[in-house]
Amino acid sequence: MALAAALLVLLLATPAVYAVQYTVGDSSGWSTSGDYTTWVQGKTFNVGDTLLFTYDSSSHRVEEVTKSDYDNCNSGNSLKTYSGGNTVITLSSTGPMYFICPTTGHCALGMKLAINVVAASGNTPSTPSPSGSTTPSSGTTPSGSTPPSHGGAPSITNNGLMLGFSLVLGAVLAIMS
Template sequence: MALAIAFLILMVAAPAAVYGAEHTVGDTQGWNQGVNYDTWASGKTFTVGDTLVFNYDSSHKVDEVNLADYNGCSSSNSIKTYEDSPTKITLSKAGPSYYICPIPGHCANGMKLLVNVVAAGTPSGTPPTTTPATPAPPTTTTPANNDSPPPPPPPPKISPASSLHMNLVGVPLVLATLMAVMG
C-alpha cells in the first residue's frame, strides 16, 4: 500500500516529458561536402523540441550563426561552435536557425543549413505567426422587458499540447490510484 502511494505521489510530482523528433542532418551522407542541405531540409517539419544530429569527421565542425553570417559564410560572430561528432542540437525556439561549417571554403561550397522551426502544436508546414489580440466583442444591453436569458459562453479551447499533457499525466495517475485501491 505504501509503495502504491509513493508511486502515485511520484507520478503526480514528475513533469510529463514530451520528446521531439530526431533529424539526422544529411541522412546517411551526414554533415559533409557535396550534400545539398536545402534539398535535405525541404519537406521536413522541424518543431520546437526536435533534435538535429550532425554526424561528421574531424575535418568539419558546426557553427550556429545568425542570418548575416549564414549568408556571408562567416563564423566570426558564431552563437555556438560544436566540434564533437555526433553533435546533437535541440531546437528550443520557433523561427529560423542557421548552421555552417566554419572550415574555410566549406560553407561557400554548400555546407550550410537553414531550418525553419515551428512552435509545438503548429500544423505541419505552417510557419509560426504572431496573432494580434482579438478585441472583445461589443457589449450589448438587453431591454428590461426582454426576459430571455443571455446565451451561454463558448466552451474553453483546449490546445493539443494541453491535451497531450493531460494524457501523459492522467493515465499514470489513474493506474497508480487503481494500484493503491487494489493493493
C-alpha cells in the first residue's frame, strides 16, 4: 500500500511533456505561394517542438541563415542546408531562427521564415518577436519517408504517453492495495 501511494505521489509530481510539430505553410508546405509572415502569427515555438518543411526537392531547399542574411535574402553564408523534401528541424534552444529558400528569386518572393523559440512551459505561452541569434540542433527525415504532421496541434510525446499510462497504473495499484 505504501509503495503504491509513494508511486502515485511521484507520478503526480511529474509534469506532462508536450511537443508540437509545426508543418511550415500547413497544407501548402514550403513553396513560393506561402505567406510565412502570416503563418507564424499566433504560434508559440517552444524548445522541443519541431518544424516540418515539406517541399519539392528538385526546385527548393531550406537554409538556416543569420538575421542579416534573412533580411537580405543572402544564401551564400548559410548555417545549415537541407534538401531532402521532408526536413524536420528540432527546436533545441531559445532564440530566433531564420530560414530561406536559396533558389534564385524565391526568398525575394517571400519564401522565408523567421521564428522565435521560447523555453517550454506548462503555462500560458507567448510569442515574442525574433531578435538575437541561436544555434539549434536539427535533422532531416530519411528520403522517402513522411513524418507525421500535426500542423501545430499539440501532440503528446512518448514521455507524455508513458506518464499518462503510469498515472493510471499508479491509481489502479493504489486502489488494489
